[in-house]
Amino acid sequence: MTGDTGFVILGSGMAGFGAANQLAEYGIRPRMYDQRPRPGGLTSSFDHGDGFVFDEGVHISFTKSDRVKQVFASSVAGKFETGKVYCNNYWKGHWIKHPAQVNLHGLPTPLVVDCIRDFVAASQMQEPAIDNYHDWLIAAFGTTFAETFPMVYTRKYHTTDATNMTTDWLGPRLYRPELGEVLRGALEHEPLDVFYVDDFRYPSFGGFEGFMHGLFPKADVHCGHRVTGIDPAARRIQFATGASAGYDQLISSLPLPVLVPLIKGAPADVVDAAARLACSQCVVVNIGLNRPIESKAQWSYFYDEDIPFARVSYRTALSPYSAPPGCGAMQAEIYFSDKYRPLEGTPDDWIDPAIDALIRCGLIGDRSEIIHRSAIWIPFANVIFDHDRRPALELVQAFLEDVGIASCGRFGQWGYTWTDAAFLSGEQAARRLVKAMAA
Incomplete structure (x- = not known):
């Protein structure tokens, strides 16, 4: 197989099909390649034949974009569930609403007292030095709460200590309360709704992957194609099958540590930088x-x-x-x-x-x-925002721009990217390439 030229997309997850969706609006049907046996990427769902359907971890849609809502709704023919997000926390036999910092009610009194006392002390600090996520947690919540809850969770979820992480990823993810909110949540049961996720949508049938099914026809999808080499000068991709394909424009949602070593002529320092991304x-x-x-x-x-x-x-x-x-x-x-x-x-x-x-x-x-x-x-779950990330990512992104590869998605941009943001990043990558061609 030699393949035609034109637009090629590597990866068939949300970002890849975001790119395909945008190209469809330009009247372009790209070729898409994925090493998996079927499309879907990290949004794949699995029906085990016994009535149980599982996703690759918890996925919901809580996008604020009306356009993305419409795309997803059309993909499942309007058959989706809606609801209000409610999540909770477990700590040593106690169940409390999330986020814990404003829901201390019901925890042991000595712990609650220490959390509030330390929160007040931290609030009185004038411009504390913030060199890492550990420093931010202490400044935001005080020592007792920080060490009892988010620092432990960091080791479990991010697999490293808070001192080894930056604060680049925070955004709205950790609510920073006022003293009155902390006090009220300690005295009353679940008085506040301050979680950054409110309403959600989820396909009624077939798991989260359903939100992508309507997008599948927008690309010429080739599964079972693991990329083994990319020659940006010749604009050619080699696959493990022995086949190859040409391209005029290339969009990739492959994880950067996977993508960069595949590129012919990638400098050693760029390959090393990609390897440092955790x-x-x-x-x-x-x-x-x-x-x-x-x-x-x-x-x-x-x-x-x-x-x-x-x-x-x-x-x-x-x-x-x-x-x-x-x-x-x-x-x-x-x-x-x-x-x-x-x-x-x-x-x-x-x-x-x-x-x-x-x-x-x-x-x-x-x-x-x-x-x-x-x-x-x-094998690729969440980006770890350690201190290696930013300088390594800047070097890798500059190289990809030089060789004309538009990278998108959670692991193509190496960011804390939710589903709708991954979809939109694919659309943005497609728009950039189309506009560059027209310039």
């Missing part, structure tokens, strides 16, 4: 129960370090059709990283430890309730 990996343990799960929450955060998972999501809280009638399902996320916490054993080895912890937290009564158990391995 991300977490995730074992997602899927559990199906023979009974419904009675939970108001769509997902929960776990702060105990002796509990392996950082987060658990509840499938039927997103769509009642994610499990057989009368059954429930949940997913527990356990994080690793090549750079900071390599995976021990295999993904399946973590199923039983996850079940043990779910029983200990009261989410499962005993093993007799379990009618489905499986694990998904996600």
